Amino acid sequence: MTAPPVRSFRTLYVSLLVAVLLWSTASIAAEHETGAHVETQQLDFQTVVDLLASGSNHDLLEVRRIGMLLFAVPFNKFDGFGDGPFDPSEGPPTEFGHRPTLQNNGMFLRVNGLDAQACNECHTVVSNATRPPTLGLGGAGTVAQNAMPVGTVIDVADSADDRTQFASGHDPDLQLVEDGSADYNGRFINPPFLFGGGGVELLGKEMTSDLQKLLVMAEESPAGSKIELRTHGVDFGYIIAKGGGVVELHPDGIGPVDFETADPREVLVVRPFGRKGENFSMRDFDRGATQFHFGIQPVEVVGEDVDEDRDGVVNEITVAEMSALHVFDVTNPRPRRRSLDPKTRAGLAAFHRVGCASCHRPTLTTRSTHLTLAHPEVATEPHANIYAQIDLRKAGFGRSGSGLKVPLFADLKRHKMGDRLAESCEACTEIANDEFTTARLWGIADTAPYLHDGRATTLFEAIEFHGGEAQQVRDDFLALSELDRDQLLAFLRTLRTPRRPNRELLEP
Ligand code: HEC
Ligand code: HEC
Numbered sequence: 001m002t003a004p005p006v007r008s009f010r011t012l013y014v015s016l017l018v019a020v021l022l023w024s025t026a027s028i029a030a031e032h033e034t035g036a037h038v039e040t041q042q043l044d045f046q047t048v049v050d051l052l053a054s055g056s057n058h059d060l061l062e063v064r065r066i067g068m069l070l071f072a073v074p075f076n077k078f079d080g081f082g083d084g085p086f087d088p089s090e091g092p093p094t095e096f097g098h099r100p101t102l103q104n105n106g107m108f109l110r111v112n113g114l115d116a117q118a119c120n121e122c123h124t125v126v127s128n129a130t131r132p133p134t135l136g137l138g139g140a141g142t143v144a145q146n147a148m149p150v151g152t153v154i155d156v157a158d159s160a161d162d163r164t165q166f167a168s169g170h171d172p173d174l175q176l177v178e179d180g181s182a183d184y185n186g187r188f189i190n191p192p193f194l195f196g197g198g199g200v201e202l203l204g205k206e207m208t209s210d211l212q213k214l215l216v217m218a219e220e221s222p223a224g225s226k227i228e229l230r231t232h233g234v235d236f237g238y239i240i241a242k243g244g245g246v247v248e249l250h251p252d253g254i255g256p257v258d259f260e261t262a263d264p265r266e267v268l269v270v271r272p273f274g275r276k277g278e279n280f281s282m283r284d285f286d287r288g289a290t291q292f293h294f295g296i297q298p299v300e301v302v303g304e305d306v307d308e309d310r311d312g313v314v315n316e317i318t319v320a321e322m323s324a325l326h327v328f329d330v331t332n333p334r335p336r337r338r339s340l341d342p343k344t345r346a347g348l349a350a351f352h353r354v355g356c357a358s359c360h361r362p363t364l365t366t367r368s369t370h371l372t373l374a375h376p377e378v379a380t381e382p383h384a385n386i387y388a389q390i391d392l393r394k395a396g397f398g399r400s401g402s403g404l405k406v407p408l409f410a411d412l413k414r415h416k417m418g419d420r421l422a423e424s425c426e427a428c429t430e431i432a433n434d435e436f437t438t439a440r441l442w443g444i445a446d447t448a449p450y451l452h453d454g455r456a457t458t459l460f461e462a463i464e465f466h467g468g469e470a471q472q473v474r475d476d477f478l479a480l481s482e483l484d485r486d487q488l489l490a491f492l493r494t495l496r497t498p499r500r501p502n503r504e505l506l507e508p
Contacts, residue, residue, distance in 0.1 A: 099295075153184070278431070297317070
């Protein structure tokens with residue numbers, strides 16, 4: 001009754017919108033064919049802002065529902081699916097908006113994207129440990145759902161046929177020899193789940209804020225001072241002050257390979273998302289995901305009323321829609337942990353003893369309970385352009401002091417994992433082929449297969465594949481007694497995905 005009439009009108013409008021959408025997804029045939037998300041395209045950004053500002057659970061649920069619908073909607077031609085007619089003069093054929101299609105089918109490519117119609121086609125598996133697997137919203141993917149970014153050539157037959165010749169200047173390791181390796185110059189990546197993502201994003205943003213402050217401190221420090229890049233108990237290297245605002249960075253597990261030529265502000269951004277740690281927020285990830293998978297171009301990337309891919313459709317996904325999608329992402333419930341018994345407690349002790357916890361940090365703690373959302377987002381300034389904040393206790397996170405416990409089993413850093421895990425990606429120049437961000441082990445009991453491409457079908461194999469910086473710890477694990485190893489694996493199996501995640505979004 002006390003709510004301003006504008007808001008109650010908007011809430012009513014949004015409720016109707018959601019009801020109509022849920023109803024229309026239930027009824028299969030539309031009268032005439034249209035875009036699959038025409039209704040959510042009507043939503044305006046201010047409505048999302050107002051709904052989130054009200055602080056009510058009901059309004060948050062409305063925004064999450066709209067986000068969920070965008071996550072589940074199969075984008076079609078009328079929505080602007082695809083990259084438009086192919087024209088080689090438009091730019092590199094590997095770039096978003098300019099890709100060819102497989103056998104000239106006009107829509108799909110599969111390698112290097114244009115590989116699905118809906119987010120939920122790949123983020124599907126809530127548990128692969130149940131029979132049959134438990135499916136749901138926001139889950140992980142099996143190998144059939146892997147994405148294959150940036151590749152241009154796969155020698156599927158391991159042939160010496162010269163039609164598979166790579167472009168000149170290609171990686172000499174990708175040779176035309178019959179060695180059992182189907183050489184491929186791109187990436188093969190297994191979809192992780194989105195559960196608990198809000199807590200991860202909050203940690204990343206708080207860490208980035210701290211690192212940016214430490215950089216300013218270094219710039220103002222006398223020459224020769226050493227400033228440790230330590231935040232939330234994680235060590236990201238150090239800075240040496242050179243005086244006069246000049247600094248020398250020594251980053252660890254963060255920033256691009258050529259950090260020396262990059263802007264130090266850009267280097268000191270924690271990027272927890274993507275298996276190689278490339279994205280600072282889930283929205284940042286989504287801006288690439290809609291373009292890569294669907295050829296759906298966000299307004300916040302190409303601009304309003306701009307048909308960048310020349311497919312005849314503009315405003316393919318609006319700022320309001322991307323905001324709702326982001327809200328859905330960050331409110332996915334966090335994974336849970338079964339209570340420990342003497343066996344699994346001994347397993348946790350072994351996990352610490354052999355050194356797994358040096359990278360897989362069991363719990364990191366935030367300073368705040370609220371995740372701020374911004375538009376437009378600025379990677380180096382998590383506090384710029386904030387339009388809303390979300391209390392992550394609503395996503396199941398528990399309090400610790402002024403903030404939250406994020407029981408993620410990771411350090412949000414990248415590590416060199418050695419040759420056994422290295423990719424052979426030619427176009428990946430920013431991050432070395434053997435570097436990956438520490439996989440978060442929460443939920444691991446339910447998410448086989450493992451590692452960045454799903455090559456490990458069991459937990460034991462996943463550990464065996466560790467090399468590089470983890471070589472010693474992996475060897476120590478293999479040297480444990482069989483009992484200790486079993487206990488450690490039993491401990492990992494207590495780390496479960498959420499029960500019935502996002503069920504409340506399906507009940508109108
Ligand atoms: C073809 C399968 C596929 C589709 C479709 C897909 N994803 Fe993903 N998703 C992946 C893969 C693979 C990764 C890991 C990418 C990487 O490591 O860079 C991923 C990662 C993510 C992440 C980062 C998670 C993390 O913890 O690092 C987010 C967020 C995400 N996807 C959201 C989406 C959204 C939103 C959509 C729809 C617009 C979508 N995905 C569609 C396969 C898919
Ligand atoms: C030097 C850091 C480091 C150490 C030490 C380490 N890991 Fe990892 N771990 C990683 C990284 C990085 C990945 C991701 C590799 C990839 O994506 O291919 C990973 C992946 C995993 C995975 C697969 C997760 C998934 O979802 O696919 C498991 C399981 C795992 N580690 C368990 C362990 C255990 C158990 C130990 C101790 C014996 C350990 N790790 C030690 C860095 C480390």
